[in-house]
Amino acid sequence: MSFTKFSNSQQLIDYISKNSSFFSTDADLVTEEISDGNLNYVYRVKDNQGQSLIVKQTPPYIRVIGEGWPLTQDRLRIEHNSLKLTTERCPEIVPEIYHYDSDSSVILMQDIGDHHNLRELLINRTKLPLLADQLGSFLATMKFYTSGMGIESTDHKALVKNSQNPELCKIHEEVFFWDPFCDHERNDINPLLRETAEKLWADNELKREVAILKRRYMSDTEALLHGDLHTGSVFATSDSCKVIDMEFAFCGPAGFDTGVLLANFLLNYCGQANLPGSEEQRADYQAWLLNTVAALWQSFSQKLSQLMQSHNLDPSLSNASYQQWYLQQLWQDTLGYAGVEMTRRTIGIAHVADLMNIEDPAHRAESEKLSLKIAQMLIVNRREINDSLQLAEQIRAL
């Protein structure tokens, strides 16, 4: 597979005309590069009638670094595969795909530019009353219908095979589960946090629990995951919600997706303690965040319970007491993976704006310390936190 990057607008426009009938043939098209992740080239192409689409192209390397850091282009196949499967079950939660071309490593898809990035919405204290239910329902549906409960076990195994994503999983095995738990050169640590980080690196109980979570991340293939479901991968309006960037998708433990998502709400919670605004505004929004976390889990677990009771293909997994155990296990995994995501977003290589937007390093360190405290509680005490209400209580008490 040889790679040719679109080197000017005309090439992009020619490609679209040749491969899609989205625009009328005489449309006057304008292109703009809007790449904001680290890995890919992303463009918006518009006509003068207000119609637009998105072009995503994956180079055989990491975009922000260049050819010096090669990265499999298979990530676009993975993303396309996951988008397609999600479209079958939850069409409203993903952009529409117009064209996929593995030779040129290009996807043409719906422009969701009317939606806003959820991380920014949270930083700006936007309340979205439908969000928890939209995300909970999406996660439960996809989890169920890509696991051995919702599809035949032979189909599940075919999905596991087709969704293998070893290179991108390997990145996460390192940056989630190793770097932040030792003095790794890739880490990026606020100097005021150094002492706290050093204590963390010496905590063998914490490291054992992270290893337990990592073991499951590496070998459990129960359901197709988004694989990187932070709030930067979610776009929303007051009544709609879209999930993008599925290139880290793979069949893994379901609690990884719910955990990463939950963690990003909690990272915002920690940020809110020191982001600008009155104390009342911040406290009010923190309360909304904890309620949203609880509502998300409620929506997710209720929908999943419903599906397990009504659409389970495997009679031996229909035992009510098993399903109760299963949800409890999933909740504990969720808390554990949330703790790992919070740790890596605080002292690892990839920080989040929810904390980084706090300009004063001392104030930022306060929020960062809160994040590490919550993370540690989630990882080490996850088996003692019974439900989302108790979780909220324990976070408030820190």
Next chain:
Amino acid sequence: MSFTKFSNSQQLIDYISKNSSFFSTDADLVTEEISDGNLNYVYRVKDNQGQSLIVKQTPPYIRVIGEGWPLTQDRLRIEHNSLKLTTERCPEIVPEIYHYDSDSSVILMQDIGDHHNLRELLINRTKLPLLADQLGSFLATMKFYTSGMGIESTDHKALVKNSQNPELCKIHEEVFFWDPFCDHERNDINPLLRETAEKLWADNELKREVAILKRRYMSDTEALLHGDLHTGSVFATSDSCKVIDMEFAFCGPAGFDTGVLLANFLLNYCGQANLPGSEEQRADYQAWLLNTVAALWQSFSQKLSQLMQSHNLDPSLSNASYQQWYLQQLWQDTLGYAGVEMTRRTIGIAHVADLMNIEDPAHRAESEKLSLKIAQMLIVNRREINDSLQLAEQIRAL
């Protein structure tokens, strides 16, 4: 792939001459069919110098049933792949492969006819002092070097993909984890055991635990397993031990192999209570069996610990406290899967000679009831049995 069964000796001999230089060209060869499993055709071919080899051919159906029950021939690729990987790490534990031919679905391999089937050896109360260590060491080595601890995680994922065995796994998902736990038409139950079986089918706690074990069987891919490691798949002499029949191999939870093996020693233990012989002979052999189970676990866990400490490629899985947790988890899985295997061998579709050789149905029922009692204890109480000594104590107390 069209299938042509060897329909006479000459075809078999021609095939061997064409594909192997094992025999001298002027050798006078004699063939005999020795198929004794359910699935495949197996032949021994000998010359008049005492040299011999084994021919295994897999038809696209179950041999004992015929074309009416199709079965993937991919099982021979799976077996060959596992034999090859085992040869790399534990050459002494598998027959040597002389030739593999996926088009004709044929393997030519070493004749291990000087070894005896372990199930028969146990029924005849043979003591094999080296056996526990040979099997424990084999299991630990293969488990380690096919998991994300002993090989790179990307290589592990390639192995998972290459070792997928959906059709044969599906058979085990049903006959291990479902049939024996409900009133399934495939079950085969001693009428004197019917009441006991009915109680078992009403035991929701037991069924929950079986579902937990099944969930892991279906989705955990941590290591390459033999997949059907009962004592009929092991052949031994006083100083050597060979493992065959790897067509059920797949990447699954390591405790499944250790559990199935342990179960088959315990099934023999139950059989010994009512097989012919003096009380002293039987008691003496039962004691040897429990010692062997303990020695097998000791050998397995010590070898695995050693490898985890000295050859672990993943520093985040090197934490001593994690490794201790991991072995404990593996022990509990082993007990759980052992309980499932004992149940299915007692009331499911595939019985074992250790129990079936007891001619009197009432005496057989006694041994079968003991088997179900031990099985239930292993499944439900596995988290409370700390080690192999405590296991032996609890079994003796039943």
